Amino acid sequence: MKKFLVTCLTVVMLMTIVAACGNNNNNGNKGSSASPQASNAASPSGDSGAKKKFAIIFKNTGNPYGEKEMEGYKKAVEELGYEAILKAPDQPTAEAQISMIEELISQKVDALAIVANDPDALQPALEKAMKAGIKVISLDSAVNAASRLVHINQADPERIGRTLIQGVVEMIGGSGEIAILSATSQATNQNLWIEWMKKELEDPKYANVKLVKVAYGDDLRDKSVSETEALLKSYPNLKGIIAPTTVGIAAAGKVLTDKGLKGKVQLTGLGLPSEMAEYIESGVCPWMYLWNPLDVGYLSGYVADALVNGTVTGKVGDKVTAGTLGEKEVIADGDGTQVMLGDPFKFDASNIAEWKAVY
Amino acid sequence: MSANVQSASPTEGKASTGRTISALIAKFRELGLLAFIVILAVGVQFRNPSFLTWENLTDIATNTAILSILSVGMMLVIITRGIDLSIGATLAFAGMVSALTVKHNPGLNPVAALLIGVGIGIGCGLVIGFLVSWVKILPIIATLGIMNVFRGFTFEASGGKWVSAHQMPTSFKSIATGSFLGINNLILIAIVIYIVAYYFVSHTRTGRRIYAVGSNPDSAEVSGIRTGRILLLVYTIMGGLAGLAGVLWVSKFASAQGDTASGYELSVIAACVLGGVSIAGGVGKISGILLGSILLGILNNALPMINVSAFWQMFIQGAIILIAVLVNALVKRGIDRNNLMRRKI
Numbered sequence A: 001m002k003k004f005l006v007t008c009l010t011v012v013m014l015m016t017i018v019a020a021c022g023n024n025n026n027n028g029n030k031g032s033s034a035s036p037q038a039s040n041a042a043s044p045s046g047d048s049g050a051k052k053k054f055a056i057i058f059k060n061t062g063n064p065y066g067e068k069e070m071e072g073y074k075k076a077v078e079e080l081g082y083e084a085i086l087k088a089p090d091q092p093t094a095e096a097q098i099s100m101i102e103e104l105i106s107q108k109v110d111a112l113a114i115v116a117n118d119p120d121a122l123q124p125a126l127e128k129a130m131k132a133g134i135k136v137i138s139l140d141s142a143v144n145a146a147s148r149l150v151h152i153n154q155a156d157p158e159r160i161g162r163t164l165i166q167g168v169v170e171m172i173g174g175s176g177e178i179a180i181l182s183a184t185s186q187a188t189n190q191n192l193w194i195e196w197m198k199k200e201l202e203d204p205k206y207a208n209v210k211l212v213k214v215a216y217g218d219d220l221r222d223k224s225v226s227e228t229e230a231l232l233k234s235y236p237n238l239k240g241i242i243a244p245t246t247v248g249i250a251a252a253g254k255v256l257t258d259k260g261l262k263g264k265v266q267l268t269g270l271g272l273p274s275e276m277a278e279y280i281e282s283g284v285c286p287w288m289y290l291w292n293p294l295d296v297g298y299l300s301g302y303v304a305d306a307l308v309n310g311t312v313t314g315k316v317g318d319k320v321t322a323g324t325l326g327e328k329e330v331i332a333d334g335d336g337t338q339v340m341l342g343d344p345f346k347f348d349a350s351n352i353a354e355w356k357a358v359y
Numbered sequence B: 001m002s003a004n005v006q007s008a009s010p011t012e013g014k015a016s017t018g019r020t021i022s023a024l025i026a027k028f029r030e031l032g033l034l035a036f037i038v039i040l041a042v043g044v045q046f047r048n049p050s051f052l053t054w055e056n057l058t059d060i061a062t063n064t065a066i067l068s069i070l071s072v073g074m075m076l077v078i079i080t081r082g083i084d085l086s087i088g089a090t091l092a093f094a095g096m097v098s099a100l101t102v103k104h105n106p107g108l109n110p111v112a113a114l115l116i117g118v119g120i121g122i123g124c125g126l127v128i129g130f131l132v133s134w135v136k137i138l139p140i141i142a143t144l145g146i147m148n149v150f151r152g153f154t155f156e157a158s159g160g161k162w163v164s165a166h167q168m169p170t171s172f173k174s175i176a177t178g179s180f181l182g183i184n185n186l187i188l189i190a191i192v193i194y195i196v197a198y199y200f201v202s203h204t205r206t207g208r209r210i211y212a213v214g215s216n217p218d219s220a221e222v223s224g225i226r227t228g229r230i231l232l233l234v235y236t237i238m239g240g241l242a243g244l245a246g247v248l249w250v251s252k253f254a255s256a257q258g259d260t261a262s263g264y265e266l267s268v269i270a271a272c273v274l275g276g277v278s279i280a281g282g283v284g285k286i287s288g289i290l291l292g293s294i295l296l297g298i299l300n301n302a303l304p305m306i307n308v309s310a311f312w313q314m315f316i317q318g319a320i321i322l323i324a325v326l327v328n329a330l331v332k333r334g335i336d337r338n339n340l341m342r343r344k345i
Helices: A002-025 A034-042 A064-079 A094-106 A123-131 A157-172 A188-201 A221-234 A246-258 A273-282 A293-309 B002-006 B010-015 B017-027 B031-047 B054-079 B087-104 B110-133 B139-158 B170-177 B185-203 B205-215 B217-222 B227-253 B264-274 B286-306 B310-342
Strands: A053-057 A083-087 A111-114 A135-139 A150-153 A176-182 A209-216 A238-243 A266-269 A287-290 A319-321 A327-333 A336-340 A345-348
Touching: A053 A064, A053 A094, A053 A293, A064 A083, A064 A293, A083 A094, A094 A111, A094 A123, A111 A123, A111 A293, A123 A135, A135 A293, A150 A293, A150 A327, A157 A176, A157 A188, A157 A209, A157 A238, A157 A266, A157 A287, A176 A188, A176 A221, A176 A246, A188 A209, A209 A221, A221 A238, A221 A246, A221 B054, A221 B227, A221 B286, A238 A246, A246 A266, A246 A273, A266 A287, A273 A287, A273 A345, A293 A319, B031 B286, B031 B310, B054 B087, B054 B185, B054 B205, B054 B227, B054 B264, B054 B286, B087 B110, B087 B139, B087 B227, B087 B264, B110 B139, B110 B170, B110 B227, B170 B185, B170 B227, B185 B205, B185 B227, B185 B286, B205 B217, B205 B227, B217 B227, B264 B286, B264 B310, B286 B310
Parallel strands: A053 A083, A053 A111, A111 A135, A135 A150, A150 A336, A176 A209, A176 A238, A238 A266
Antiparallel strands: A287 A345, A319 A327, A327 A336
């Protein structure tokens, strides 16, 4: 009897685990997830009669940046009169995204936008989706050219890299040692930006600026703090830090504040306005950059619509009119094509108060 | 065992003055670990002269404080043959709730924020303790399930949003940055907890009962120890410490996120195992986990300073942990053998 009771309780516990996972999975799409499933059950074929379904998969749940991106996508899709399906896995892994892609293929969505956790691992699943007639695009963090029709680039990597160097050089007054605090050593985005930073530094006018180290904080608070402290100790003459990652720049801001290094070591990079408001207002970080995640999602919604309606095919030279953002052109990106959102947006003491409430 | 050595006859004692020193050392089984830490520190110092500076040592201590606080609770849990995988989630939940509280009531006394965090942690710990001691679910299963439940609560409480530095009052942030008599608050709190924990496990009846339950639950039960209560107690202590650590964490990094300290339980378990706590239960010392935490803290601080690529950092970290465990195990084995040989039959 006791054994039976224990078994029952174990089952209940396991159910809790499953339920908790399920709960997390759907964290980002409250309200919208219930309706597509319901309508699916009613008409499993999901044909012309029903509303067209546009899905988006983000990297993981609980990321305010991702929430904004999905919100922008939803806004565009609903403006166009379709139904948006917002999804994000519990953990930022490619495996979790693959199972979501499979799920959406069987739901017969019309378009799928993905913020990839891995550029190559999703290829088989996404190819299968495209064979099933789903228009696949990637945004923010790209998949390889074979797994998508077009990529929505949040900002030109070249412009980000060059702007960050120009920014930090202006802050440190034209000469001195600088360091970079990145996310993981494997992060696709960050590595590309760092490459462009290094290219910008090759310009002879930066002869007196020396990049001493690229450190990796792995987007973890504690590790980013340790890495920043190590930079400050290993390079006592350090004058500027560039942190092109939201967790890293906030951690660096905190360390510089606590050690009273405001004005001695300058900080810039890419950060969330709400996280960085404190440090921008105090002057530890004079200014920083980011694109608007709402706009990234919004543009993706319109590009997906153009692909579904067949007005564009995703080849170079195609033009998409993206609601309030105006006309954007499809350009080449290695083997594939992409649409650029534009220059990164600058946040400084004058506008941070307004933006910290947004995201 | 040491009593045996001391009561040896005077003639025998004279013949072996060297032995009393070795007996003293023998009492300190974590010698291997301590020696390893010293060698590691000297090695890093050669690579980067700013390692053994006052500022850097303070940084190491501040950054290790939270880990060391959690190791105390984890040691008690592991001694009872259990494990707690939910502490990262409990930490995040307590931290998030206290951050939300101070966000809405900026005038709140920081001590009240600490108490809220500890209270939530104790609540979380009681739930786990109940599941383990009364319902008798395996600790690993119970805490695995609860881990997801608490993570879910954290996301639900915050609505998926972060609480950022500008939303927290200065008084709350100064819990972690402030200092008393020149020593950072985090370090002070950790020291106090270690002193209390040392007294508790070595000099109180309840403390000794924890070991009894861990080394042989059946005979503990037979000898009149209520094992259920002891289990409930250790998980509650663990929860309370995790709640405290949550407030300290959020205050230190001035940011509360849904995924705060995700996976941190593994670092804490690693610190305990490094410090000689046996996963099989019944064995574990406060001095050991202190050294284990310090070793991990030094690794986290030193690896970025020795200027090797990020890939090598991971390799070095893993290798050092393995070597430390190995050295510690070998030294311990030697000491145990000596103790056996010294034993009078």
